[in-house]
Amino acid sequence: MNDIPLSILFSVLAALLVLSAFFSGSETALMTLNRYRLQHLVKQGHKSAKKAQRLLKRPDRLLGLILLGNNFVNILASSLATIIGMRLMGDEGIALAAGILTLVVLIFSEVAPKTLAALRPEILAFPASWVYTPLLKIFYPIVCFVNLIANGLLRIFGIKASEHNHVTLNKDELKSIVAETDSIMPDRYKNILLGIIDLENATVEDIMTPRNEIIGINIEDPLDEIISQLKSSPHTRLPVYKESIDRVIGFLHLRTILTQLFNTESFTKQDITKQDITNNLITPIFIPETTPLHKQIQSFNVDKLRIGLVVDEYGDVQGLVSMDDLLQGIVGEIMTEEADVRKYSDGSYLVDGSVTIRELNRITHWNLPTEGPKTINGLIIEFLETIPQIGTNLILHDHHLEIISRNKHAITQVKFLPD
The missing domain is CATH 3.30.465.10 (Uridine Diphospho-n-acetylenolpyruvylglucosamine Reductase; domain 3)
Known part of the structure; x- marks a missing residue:
């Protein structure tokens, strides 16, 4: 070593520091890659993404290779720095060389490249995947030996490396991701996705019209009041009952009955009777309040119905739910802002x-x-x-x-x- 010029030693040391920065930065970059964006790029045929994904399927092997290279170049750089220090200042240069090298490695080979990798992981991860793929084949026996010992130690604590290869999201984590997409998705569409994610836990009780807000027709009311109610109703389907909503006899589709009302230029009470109303009723269905929304949508579709009454465990009417309520409960208000x-x-x-x-x-x-x-x-x-x-x-x-x-x-x- 004493015969090698200092210029060459400094050049080799600089190269080792660059390699150390590469290993440190690429380690952070590969580990912080967005797995879902990576999967998207793989589906699009991105070659570097494919290589990175293959490497990340066994992170223990990848980390073993990276740390093997990083430790090797750092130890070699430390040895060269010691030799340079001794040649320049004798024994006193050893401590000075160690201090300077520690500061240089910390700044230029650790903090700077890892910060860059954390902020822009794809810049380092994709090129590094082309380097690590052949290196892993070359040094596979050494890496495998290191991983064998490391994984054996982990098994003592009940951890198996092969059980932690797949990145999954639970429902709450997925909701958090959707909720944080402010810059790329309008609120109303974000609310639709959140409603769909939460669909499994929602029941008809969550979105039903409460009993005290149900608008219906009391067949015992005077006929002129019923006709007036039919003409001014904002709803197309109304429950018809006797005195109390608990005594529902059916649902009336206003389209069928109003056709009779407006067939003539003028109409009187005799144009329609209560019998006409009862003759046009649809048999009511009763829905348990704990029925999940997705199951009730399927039930409405199968039975070709769009409205039903919600009952509790005692059979008492608690509210009313329609297909429109179900869809609105899932996707929220699409065309208008939330009024309430x-x-x-x-x-x-x-x-x-x-x-x-x-x-x-x-x-x-x-x-x-x-x-x-x-x-x-x-x-x-x-x-x-x-x-x-x-x-x-x-x-x-x-x-x-x-x-x-x-x-x-x-x-x-x-x-x-x-x-």
């Missing part, structure tokens, strides 16, 4: 008390519990065990809110204050 949840510039939300917790969670990306009460009104009343007065402030599941309005029976409007 208004967000203000300061980050606060004005929420109608009848809004379902599930819908509010989807709009705000909160995690209010959905296991108990289904509406904001119900959640607050369960929490306080009373109907609070207007102006009441409380913290509900880490959210500060104020009661804005109420009636005798329920909270009608709530304001969630900024975090």
Whole structure:
């Protein structure tokens, strides 16, 4: 070594530092590659992505190869630095060379390349995959031996390298990814995806029209009131009952009955009778409140129906659900903004008390519990065990809110204050 010129030793040392930077940066780059983007590139036929994916199928072998190379060049660089230090300053140069080399390796061969790799992993990962593929074949016996010992140590702690090859997402993680796509997806389409992801856990109880809001026809009412109701109804299908919604006799499709009403230029009470109404009724169906949304959609499609009554375990009517309600419960409001949840510039939300917790969670990306009460009104009343007065402030599941309005029976409007 004493016969080798210092210029050559410095050149070799610089080359080793570059190799160390390559090993360090490529290790971080390959390990931080977005696996789903990588899979997308593989499907598109990207050659470098294919090589990277093959390497990542056995991360233990890849890491064994990278660390083998990195440790080799670092140890060799340390030895060269020691020789250079001794030739320049004698024994005193050993400590100085070690200190300088540590600082240089830390900055130029560790922090800088790993930071670059973390920010732009594909820049280093894809070229490195072309280098590591043949190297892995060449040094396979050594790598295999190292992995055999390392994996044996891991098995002592109950960890098997072969069991952790596949990257998977659970439902909550997938929802978090979708919720964070603000820059590439409008909110309304993001809400649709969140609704579909959450479809399995949603039931008809979550999206039904509550019993007290059901608009129907009491067949015992005077005929002129019934006709007036038919003409002004915003709904195309109405339940028909006797005195109480619990005594439903069927559903009336307004298209069939209004055709009879408007067939003449003028009509009187005699143009239609209650018998005409009952003759055009569709047999009602009753849906358990715990029925999942996706199953009820399938049931509606199979039975060629679009509306049903929701009942509890005792058979009492709790609400009404239609195919439109089911679809809206999944995809939310597509054509219009949410009328019952208004967000203000300061980050606060004005929420109608009848809004379902599930819908509010989807709009705000909160995690209010959905296991108990289904509406904001119900959640607050369960929490306080009373109907609070207007102006009441409380913290509900880490959210500060104020009661804005109420009636005798329920909270009608709530304001969630900024975090």
